[in-house]
Amino acid sequence: MSVLSALKRHVQRKFKSLGGIPLQYTAESVLAKQWAKRATLNQQSHKLAGQLIVNLTSYPPRFNTLHLTLKSLLLQHVVADKVVLWLYQPDYQLLPAEVLALEQQGLTIKLVEQDIKSYKKLIPALLQFPEAYHVTADDDIYYRNDWLAELLAGYQGGEREIVCLRAHYITLDELSNLQPYRFWQAKTEHRGPDNRLFFTSGAGALFPPGALHQDVTDVAKFSRLSPHGDDIWLYWMATLNNCAIHRTGSNKKLIVWKNSKAVTLWQINKQPDSGNDFQITNMVREYGLPEMS
Template sequence: MSIVQASWQNKPLQPPVHSLPAPLMVNLTSFPKRFSSLHLTIKSLLLQDVRPDRVNLWLYQEDIKDLPENVRQLEGEGLTIVPVAKDSRSYKKLIPALTAFPDAFHVTADDDIYYRPDWLSTMVAGFSGDYREILCWRAHYLATRPDGQPKPYRKWYPKTEVRGPDPRLFFTSGAGVLFPPGSLPSTATDLSLALRLAPYADDLWWYTMARLNQSRITRVGNNPALINWPDSKAGSLWQFNKQAEHGNDSQLAALITHFRINL
């Protein structure tokens, strides 16, 4: 029996409501290659020890017909499946949510991770009342050259212990990031620009948006290892984005040039 299956059998009838001053939404997206284990991730999100207002699964509308029944059944347990007209890869996770619910607190999740029961409450507890402070479970630390320009992504400091707030904390959205309303600029929802500058690196887009907005970045929690489902790396961009020519480095350079920012 898996961790999630055991927890689901002991699910509390009504976990406490969060303490934030506006709606709290957990957002994720997926695609057919990941559907076989998607229900496990969603169950772990529904088993959090505080209750969000919504758990949104944003899916390209043509993929919804391929959802297995074990995912559809979770609509009765608190999941909302939302169709998206354009398949914008990982950008489906957050841009539609920010557009539809601009005044909510938005938390990001990936479709291939088991989320511990205190994952959401830890981020909620970290909110200090500063709407321009972004809270993350996991971050890398951006390394720079003597001239202040970023070093290649592969030379950044992975899974840093730095808590911040620190502008060089590069949050990874799949591990969990809480964005208060107003923590990102209006440009953040410009999908066409995001796809032009960073088509395969939405985390770089969100990080750049946070820096443009001069938002603080703080890491919360005790930095536990991520628990991924077996064989969940199908279609992953992780290896692609480590490439020097077309990966994170070239996309970050495009963002820096376009927005004329100094990281």
């Protein structure tokens, strides 16, 4: 990448980041007003050929703001057939009343016996609803009303096609080897389809039925190869299955709840013996390097 291109990309990212700052401070009040008027919300059905399910998971340190994320998912202009919160069974009794009350407003809570960490947001869903179109979300983000509509608008109808709203662009060295994760182009403007688009599932990604390699639900394998990196695992499962990956939408700033408890996953993923590069190396050894131009 030329210096000019890198500078242009940096300016674009900064501009979009600054543009989202006001919403960072007003999202909760905006959501409260929208929720109070939810009965008058003009929601539309999706046009997919099967069931559409929005999936996320959470755990107790995030429970204080979880109801806010869930409300934003239930207020989408395009309605999913289900919004499912996947929880490790012992955590259910710790859910606040604000979350439990949402079961009367369209939320589905499903419990799993094994705590597979962040993988809970998709793996149980793939097993229980194999014929559905699955969308992934995180538990600490405010999702604008057009989030799901924007994601679906980028889907072109392919069986082996994954659409995301946010991705990093994988960079290669002069020998076409993967560069370390920290050198990838974060929050890229590339749209693809391109195997070098590394989707971030929490920002929103759509997985049509059968889009991922059959190993995707192999708990023993992903726990051994990429225990803290579900996006790494899902990326390899997509490329192994010859999926076309492309990014859609306008790369809006992610709005994270101010009071959401910090987690240490980002610290884990920086460690040389357990982080992203370590897990990526594991995946290359197991499955090889995806074909990249």
